Amino acid sequence: MICLHKRSKAIQSSPVQYAHSARPASPRRCPSLHLLRRRSSSFTPTSPPSRSWSPHAAFAAATESVRAGTLSPQDAHQLFDQLLRQSTPVPGQALNGFLAGLARARDTDACRDGPSLALTLFNRVYGEEAGPRVAPPTVHTYNILMNCCCRVGRSDLGLAYFSRLLRTGLKANEVTASTVLKCLCCAKPADEAVNVLLHRMSVLGCVPNSFSYNIVLKSLCDDSRSEQALDLLQVMAKGDDCPPPNVLSYSTLIHGFFKEGEVGKACNLFHEMMRQGVVPDVVTYSSIIDALCKAGAMDKAELFLRQMVDSGVPPNKVTYTSMIHGYSTLDWWKEATKMFREMTSRGLIPDIVSWNSFMDSLCKHGRSKEAAEIFDSMAAKGHRPNIVSYTILLHGYANEGSFADMMSLFNSMEGDGIVANCYVFNILINAYAKRRMMDEAVLILTEMRGQGLSPDVFTYSTLISALCKMGRLADAMDKFSQMIGTGVQPDTVVYQSLIQGFCTHGELVYEMMNKGIPCPNIAFFSSIVDSLCKEGRVMDAHHIFDLVKDIGERPDIIMFNTLIDGYCLVGEMGKAFMVLDVMTSAGIEPDAITYSTLVSGYCKSGRIDGGLILFREMLHKKCYI
Template structure:
């Protein structure tokens, strides 16, 4: 009956009909019915039956199999708490869980990410003398790795080996993949190297994990070395291996090598998949070989594969535009149309953005006209892109005209739209117009976000309205808006500008108290302003604090310090900082070199102090000012 899915009839037979025939149900009879109920997602009924029989007493005493069946049923239905309650009830009944029960519970807890509970059950399992089998260990380690806890997984791996268990290739693969996902490449390769000594022969999937990990971290040379090692060990690459290697070669610009791998793959009887063709097409798009792109697209279509869609081409176009390669991007745009793809609003907007970024607004509007002619309405992102182009190119009046057109077309501006226009107005020094727009935003009920406040505060400071910016900043702080470090940096600089040093110091001190961390820009603002006020000792203490916070001073800051000290006549101290210049991470900027020539040349006012500089810079004493 249970096999035929007639569970209700089976329950009736168990509880009523068997006794009529003089038969007494035993634990096997009950277990069959319990399993059938659980298979039908009726685990609660199974539990009710189990508890009813237990309360009635009698000859039937449920064993670990019956309990495990219902526990597993609850887990399958997502009733984790009920499953755990029944597990504890079973323990209280004096029934010792077996390896199947424990494994079922651990596996189910891992699937719902209750890792700490799973860990306790595993520990209890070991303490009770039940030896976990390899599947249990792997299930637990897999879940730890999946949740970014590969270091803990490694501890359990070591625990396995210390107990005499020999991890198999699946367990090794699990931990290798965990390390790879978290970027722990040194741990990954050390574990891989230990496999051979432990008698584990790496198969193709293990090598794939290593190759993919190195490729994703940009270590493509190392990925190629692993690929070579794989072949040397007689392991044949599969489609996944070739996909990873070809993608890596394409990103390196080694397209001929990538095609070589494609041909070798086909020669061994493996057929490239969509992922491989996509990598190659993207590579040739990026390097401008559109003839090869057409060839590969045709090849895909002849094999019955779906060709790259407009989403793919839009991504390529966007990447090229961001690199300033708008001509190449337009060629890809035309190619997409030629092979039958229809550009969408994202494709057109990406291309418009490309022209805006290189200052070709006339061409950006030609693309807009083509977009409208194709029956695609520009959206708020298209308008915002064009507004940003006008703003960047100092054509704010054209931007305001376009904004009016946008509003006339009933397109509601976003925060980014307002931010773009405000930024443009402040850049053009039109503070009054910017303030008017802010007032209109507030009146229309538009929420002023943190990013907008950042633009307003920075814009006011840029236009010599520091006191006004400080007043607004104090109002924003009173609104309990969580500020970021960038805004605080802007305001610290503003406070120094208007000789409100104590307030600047207090604001700097509040950064850590707010749970934020001062960044390199914060320290640069503090140090340079303290130096400008002649507070050299305080500035040096601040630099020391910066270094103790593991925030190394960069080349820009060291050059700032050198220039300020030189301008103040602090030649010895400037020389001390010049000693930090190594030509690698820290180099002298052109403006610093120019200042050194002006101050220490034959006509310079500090020419007598040239010997106070480090020896390698004393040649400035013989320079002449042109």
């Protein structure tokens, strides 16, 4: 059953009482609407309108300007100035067409809020009592006004316009029913809309249709209440004074279940839809395929795509974009390529997301040359590469060490109107730093600053890490000082790079602790110990070992075994056994690797007897590899 809440008793009471209790507030008196008020007389014509002025022609021209996005609020108010000064009656159809155009208008530089302007103009005309010069509002007029209220987030004002409609005696139609439900859904939550839909619509003189039910279904799904939406769908399926669910009803609910992670319920509903004889459309299939791709279930997504094609439903751009992005995310570049070619063979032009996703997949597999061909063909297909496109290809070139191509692409950005950001410069700096080309990396850093961009923590950590690995510790500390001086706070990566470079200096670790930055973990310190031991720098490795204990951390068996192996490699068996003693004192029992390392050390140093004794001890303790 659907859980209904009685948040408001207004509509549940007598519609007559509701009609008299709720009056639409003037949009111009509601500061929360931010409505566009009539400006000063500077917008009023300097001369009275001509006798040949045709309100029908004037509104038709204004409506076309609305559709073109060129009508400004000043133009609209000037039109209504003329309207209120002339004697020729304005046809209601012309006025409604103009208001409907504003209600649907997209935001443009000329007019930022068409719905609010429509409400303001309506209030102005009827508030100034235009009388016979303007036809009385029709049910279509009120439907337009209620829709405007929903679009500006004033559902309460929309319901008040509905009550005004009831007082006039006009007969509500199916559009009215849908718009009232839309107002109730916008008010949140949708419980009252469900209640009105199922129990009050006939009393209010409205007959809901499938569109009305789908509005409520979508609102419930948008609120992550797909289970309640399923209850409503089942009410529709029973057919008792309800329209049967259509493909949009099922598609809405399937998308809702997928959004909530209920993949099983979504697939079950799809199969139920098929059993009921409702044929899925491209929206249904695309919704399912998109959800499966995001979940990484590409095999199932492929099955639905083939079923879609076999059923005679042609995939659209959205369908293929989901497939390409899904394969690209999993680094399945061959499958992504196949989808891309199939998409273009059907005459579908990929959008910028598809292009970028496909390029990214190619670059991750070292196929930057092919990605560059895709990049070059974008403009030919009507898509101008954006900064994401550039960063993907730059990153591909950087990973492959194609510095000439990388810099050529970077230098072309300015000519193509793309402004390089910090992320772009970091790609270049990281590319050179990884290959120890520090002079080039520093030149890029200088260029970065020259363009007014400040290096971030990633910029500095890249440079510091590379300098430490090269043994240029003074330069690394110089960059560290620059970092602090410019107000960029070091992160864990910066400190870890410096610790690794200055492996025998524990001061940096204590500085990290004092600043509340998490210390490197045991695995990090173990890797340093291992690296130093392999280089024969066992004493330095032992300093790191002591540092770990000093900061309160507990070395694990991996670190102990690594240090023991280091001493064995340099023939310091006595010190290796000293580490073993510390190990057992710490409560860590030697394992098979410990014994094997020590036995190997004895044998390499020619002390076979000691190795045999240790080997028998190993067998006695049942330490087997």
